Structure formats: C-alpha cells, structure tokens
Amino acid sequence: MDNPFARFAGTRTIQADLSLLEENYVPDSFPHRENQINEMVTILSSILRGSRPSNIIVYGKTGTGKTSTTKYVTKMLMEAANNVSVVYVNCEIYDSPYSILVAIANSAGEEKIPELGWPIDRIYRETLDRVERTGKFFIIILDEMDRLIKKSGGDSLYVLLKLMTDVDSVRVSMIGITNDTTVLENIDARIKSRLNQESIVFPPxxxxxxxxxxxxxxxxxxxxxxxxxxxxxxxxxxxxxxxxxxxxxxxxxxxxxxxxxxxxxxxxxxxxxxxxxxxxxxxxxxxxxSTLPLHSKIVLLSAVVTQEIEPNSVITGEIYENYRRICDDLGFSPLSPRRISDLLTELADYGLLMMDDRNMGKYGRTRSFSMVHQAETIKKYLLEDENLSMFKSSKMPKQTRFDT
DNA sequence: ACTCCACAGGAAAATTGGGGTA
DNA sequence: TACCCCAATTTTCCTGTGGAGT
Missing domain, CATH: 1.10.8.60 (Helicase, Ruva Protein; domain 3)
Known part of the structure; x- marks a missing residue:
C-alpha cells in the first residue's frame, strides 16, 4: 500500500499566507474607496485641531468595505495623533447599554470590569471616570449598529449620547456602521437630532x-x-x-x-x-x-423522511404525521399542526425547502414541499444535532396514513 | 351547480419562561 | 419563598378556499 502521506511530502507548489485573506484582516489599500476614506478623514481631522468631530453613520451592504475602511482610517488617525483611543464594539455581541459601557470602560482602563453584576449607574460613572482620566479623544465604533437599535430601541444610543455630553470638554464621538438604511427612522426624534451625524455611503x-x-x-x-x-x-x-x-x-x-x-x-x-x-x-x-430551533429541525427531518418513503406526497399532513412519529421516537412532545404549518413556511422562507400549492380537488387543498438541496446532505447536517442523533430512519414505518 | 376534502392562515386565548418585587 | 408581570411562543378556534367528483 502506498504511504498515505506521500502526496503531502515534497515541496508544495503553492506558497501562500492565507491570513491576509481572512475576514478580519484589515488591508492597507482600498481600491475604489478613496472618496469614502477622504470623507471620513475630513470629518475626523477636527480632532487634530482639538475639537470633537461629528458623529458618523456609515451605510452599505455586506462586503462593501465599511468595517475595514473604518478600522483602517481610525488606525491611521491613532498613528497621526497620539491622544486618540478607538473602541471597536460589535453590536451583534454587545447589544445592551450595559455591555457597551463595559466594553468602553475596559478599553479605557487598567482593570477589567466584570461583564455582569454591577448596577448600570456604577458602570456608567466608572466609564465616565476612566474616559476623563485618560485625557484622550474616544472614538467608539458601533459595528452592526442596527442590531443594537432593534434590540434595545434608542436606549443604548441615548446612554452613549449622555456619555458624550457628560464628559468634560466633550471628548467622545461615535461611528455607527449599518447595512440597514432605515435604522435611524425608528428611534426617538430627540435622540436623532442630538446625534447630529454625518453619513457616509458605501455603494456596492x-x-x-x-x-x-x-x-x-x-x-x-x-x-x-x-x-x-x-x-x-x-x-x-x-x-x-x-x-x-x-x-x-x-x-x-x-x-x-x-x-x-x-x-x-x-x-x-x-x-x-x-x-x-x-x-x-x-x-x-x-x-x-445548525442554528434552527429544535422543532424546526425535526420538521425538516420529517420532510426528508417523508420524501424517502412517499416521494409523491410530501404534504403538510404527511409531514406532520411523520413529525409526530419522530417526536415519539425521540421523546419530545410534538407541537400542534397549526404551529408546524408555520414552521414549514419559515423553512421555505429560509430557502431550505421549496413550497408549492397543491390542489387535489375533492381530496383537498394543501401545500407540497421538496428539497432545495440534496436530501442526504440535509440529513447529515441535521443529525449533527445531539438531540436528533439518536434518530434511526429504519424505525419509520413504510406506509402512510392512507393505507390500512 | 353544488359538495366537500385538507388544509391555509387570521385572531384570540392560553401557556411558558425569565425577571422583578414584597 | 410566593407572587406578579411581561413578552414570546404555542394552542385553540375559527373562517376561507380551489377544484375533482358528482
């Protein structure tokens, strides 16, 4: 038998540092973003003259360079001025006034503040203190800012605004990054007006x-x-x-x-x-x-199973019957048909199932479903869930509820 | 033309789960 | 600890519906 390592030995034909293509790598050149960089630099440059820059909102779809460009510009700013501190906050993770303050305080101070446990006003005062003590300009980058607003309304922004005005000689400003152009429409008008932001658009x-x-x-x-x-x-x-x-x-x-x-x-x-x-x-x-809720997974599994045993009637009712059997088998209590109907709609919306109206005349009207992707692939990924791993398709009866 | 199946999908009631509070 | 409150989830109840069969 050939040595299985043989094909890995010898000199590699391609040498490459792939970390330079990783998602969070910030390059040092941005083709076709010169305008946006200039705008941002112009706004932020007021720091060099000792005054607080306007807040900035950066709009653009995913993959248009919003985050990288912002990180790049602020990094350059830090190099050009030694009294600037930049805090990057990903609002997918830090999505409450509390956690944002903690993120700021931790980047401004020596000791870490616990992620939980302190009352919000104590965190607030501590953050304020630390920011003032450093004597630096703070630029807070709120990435995925729309998440923040969806989660806690304008509260988080309000706290930040308060921070901006409470700090002596105003030394805090923010850059919000979002792909949702309507974010600001949903927040309190007073907050909105106090933001006095400038926006920069990153077109596709x-x-x-x-x-x-x-x-x-x-x-x-x-x-x-x-x-x-x-x-x-x-x-x-x-x-x-x-x-x-x-x-x-x-x-x-x-x-x-x-x-x-x-x-x-x-x-x-x-x-x-x-x-x-x-x-x-x-x-x-x-x-x-993998991110589907448990019962959605079971429903999807049921759809796969239904297609295996009765390819011509992957229908709401059939899927539900099999869903019930699988729940039985695995020891979960099944949800109602009405709910499953909604879950099926969701799965179709996610693009995991194809949905079609099906009219059987005298025999009723329903929806039929089919796989968008390979059934085997779907099943494999579903069974990676430890709740479903006990599932054995052999236990499924080979007949449908129509035969008896 | 009328019936009737097997659901769809809206509305409202009921349950659940987390958090606060006396 | 017992109780309450709120929101999200789920169930219950309901009305509506396109077309094969008659």
Missing part, C-alpha cells in the same frame, strides 16, 4: 471593482502567475451578483487557494473557484441548519 462594488480588489489583495499573498485571470473574473462576477459583495469574492478565492494547496495543484483556475463556491454554499446550509 461592480464586477470590475471587485476584480481590482482581489488583484490587489492577492499581490501580497502569492506569486502573480498562480491565479488565472479567468478565476479572478469569475470570483468578481459572483461577488457582483451578490449585491456587490467583495467579501464573498475574497472568501471564495481563499477557499479556492486552500483547495489547491491541499490537493497539491499548482494553479487556481475557474474550476477551483467553482469547487470553492460549492463548499461555501455547503457551509451556508450547514450554518442555517
């Missing part, structure tokens, strides 16, 4: 812009002749299709390079990109499935 990239971005990113990663131009074009085209998403394009390129390295290929062509896209989509599906 088109294909040729994404092409430039990929090329410029690749320069530092690997040699120029390793990646086919056609591969870059394909990546760019896919990214442009997805609302001008440069991040997806870069992700695809990174995965493609990973594949090439692992398979010991010496070139990245359109094929590698197609493979990368497949893997990417798989991960999306897997992620979508």
């Amino acid at each position: 990239y088109n294909a040729s812009e994404i092409k430039d971005i990929i090329s410029s990113r690749l320069e530092k990663v690997l040699g120029s002749d390793v990646v086919d131009q056609t591969a870059i074009n394909l990546c760019a085209a896919i990214g442009a299709q997805e609302h001008g998403d440069a991040r997806k394009a870069i992700d695809l390129m990174r995965i493609a390079i990973e594949i090439a390295i692992r398979e010991n290929r010496n070139k990245i062509t359109e094929n590698e990109i197609y493979e990368a896209r497949e893997r990417y989509e798989m991960n999306v599906i897997r992620e979508a499935i």
Whole structure:
C-alpha cells in the first residue's frame, strides 16, 4: 500500500499566507474607496485641531468595505495623533447599554470590569471616570449598529449620547456602521437630532471593482502567475451578483487557494473557484441548519423522511404525521399542526425547502414541499444535532396514513 | 351547480419562561 | 419563598378556499 502521506511530502507548489485573506484582516489599500476614506478623514481631522468631530453613520451592504475602511482610517488617525483611543464594539455581541459601557470602560482602563453584576449607574460613572482620566479623544465604533437599535430601541444610543455630553470638554464621538438604511427612522426624534451625524455611503462594488480588489489583495499573498485571470473574473462576477459583495469574492478565492494547496495543484483556475463556491454554499446550509430551533429541525427531518418513503406526497399532513412519529421516537412532545404549518413556511422562507400549492380537488387543498438541496446532505447536517442523533430512519414505518 | 376534502392562515386565548418585587 | 408581570411562543378556534367528483 502506498504511504498515505506521500502526496503531502515534497515541496508544495503553492506558497501562500492565507491570513491576509481572512475576514478580519484589515488591508492597507482600498481600491475604489478613496472618496469614502477622504470623507471620513475630513470629518475626523477636527480632532487634530482639538475639537470633537461629528458623529458618523456609515451605510452599505455586506462586503462593501465599511468595517475595514473604518478600522483602517481610525488606525491611521491613532498613528497621526497620539491622544486618540478607538473602541471597536460589535453590536451583534454587545447589544445592551450595559455591555457597551463595559466594553468602553475596559478599553479605557487598567482593570477589567466584570461583564455582569454591577448596577448600570456604577458602570456608567466608572466609564465616565476612566474616559476623563485618560485625557484622550474616544472614538467608539458601533459595528452592526442596527442590531443594537432593534434590540434595545434608542436606549443604548441615548446612554452613549449622555456619555458624550457628560464628559468634560466633550471628548467622545461615535461611528455607527449599518447595512440597514432605515435604522435611524425608528428611534426617538430627540435622540436623532442630538446625534447630529454625518453619513457616509458605501455603494456596492461592480464586477470590475471587485476584480481590482482581489488583484490587489492577492499581490501580497502569492506569486502573480498562480491565479488565472479567468478565476479572478469569475470570483468578481459572483461577488457582483451578490449585491456587490467583495467579501464573498475574497472568501471564495481563499477557499479556492486552500483547495489547491491541499490537493497539491499548482494553479487556481475557474474550476477551483467553482469547487470553492460549492463548499461555501455547503457551509451556508450547514450554518442555517445548525442554528434552527429544535422543532424546526425535526420538521425538516420529517420532510426528508417523508420524501424517502412517499416521494409523491410530501404534504403538510404527511409531514406532520411523520413529525409526530419522530417526536415519539425521540421523546419530545410534538407541537400542534397549526404551529408546524408555520414552521414549514419559515423553512421555505429560509430557502431550505421549496413550497408549492397543491390542489387535489375533492381530496383537498394543501401545500407540497421538496428539497432545495440534496436530501442526504440535509440529513447529515441535521443529525449533527445531539438531540436528533439518536434518530434511526429504519424505525419509520413504510406506509402512510392512507393505507390500512 | 353544488359538495366537500385538507388544509391555509387570521385572531384570540392560553401557556411558558425569565425577571422583578414584597 | 410566593407572587406578579411581561413578552414570546404555542394552542385553540375559527373562517376561507380551489377544484375533482358528482
């Protein structure tokens, strides 16, 4: 038998530092974002003259460079002025007034404040204290700011505004990043007016812009002749299709390079990109499935099972019957048919199932469902859930409720 | 034309789960 | 600890419906 390590030995054909293509890596050049950078620099530059800059709201879809650009500009600002401190807060994680204050205080001070336990006003005073003591300008970046507002309304913003005005000689300002252009419409008018923000818009990239971005990113990663131009074009085209998403394009390129390295290929062509896209989509599906609530998972599993035993009637009622059996089997108490009907609608909305109206005339009207993806794949990902791992399809009866 | 199946999907009531409070 | 409150989830109850069968 051949030594299984043989194909990994010898010199690798491709050398690449893939960390430069990771999602959170901040590059040092931003093709086609010169205007946005200039705007931001202009606004923030008032710090150099000793006055507080306006608050900034950055709008743009995912993958348009909002976060990276903001991080880059603020980093440059920190280098140019030594009295600036930048706090990056991802509101997906820190989504309450409390946790944001903690994040600020912790970056401003020596000792960590516990994530839980202190009353909010004590945290507030502590934060205020620390900010004043440093004597620095604070710029607070609120990434995914829309999350914050959806979760706690304007409360969190209000606290921040209060912080801005309570600090002597106003030394705090914020940059909000969002992909939802309507965020500010839903908050209190008083808060809105006090924000006195300027907005910067990041429009989607088109294909040729994404092409430039990929090329410029690749320069530092690997040699120029390793990646086919056609591969870059394909990546760019896919990214442009997805609302001008440069991040997806870069992700695809990174995965493609990973594949090439692992398979010991010496070139990245359109094929590698197609493979990368497949893997990417798989991960999306897997992620979508793994975050589903328990009963949605069982319903989806039931849909798969129903298709296996009765491919022609993957119908609400059938799915429900099987759902009940599976719940029985696994020891969960089933939800009502009405609820399952809604869960099925949700699954269809998520794109995990295809939904069709089906009219059987005398025999009623219902909805029929079919798999969008390979049933085996779906099942595999579903069974990764420890609650469902005990499921054995052999236990499922081979008949439907119609035969007896 | 009328019936009737097998649901869809709206509305409201009921349950559940977390947190606060006396 | 017992109780209450609030919101989210789920159930109960309901009316509506397109077309094959008659």
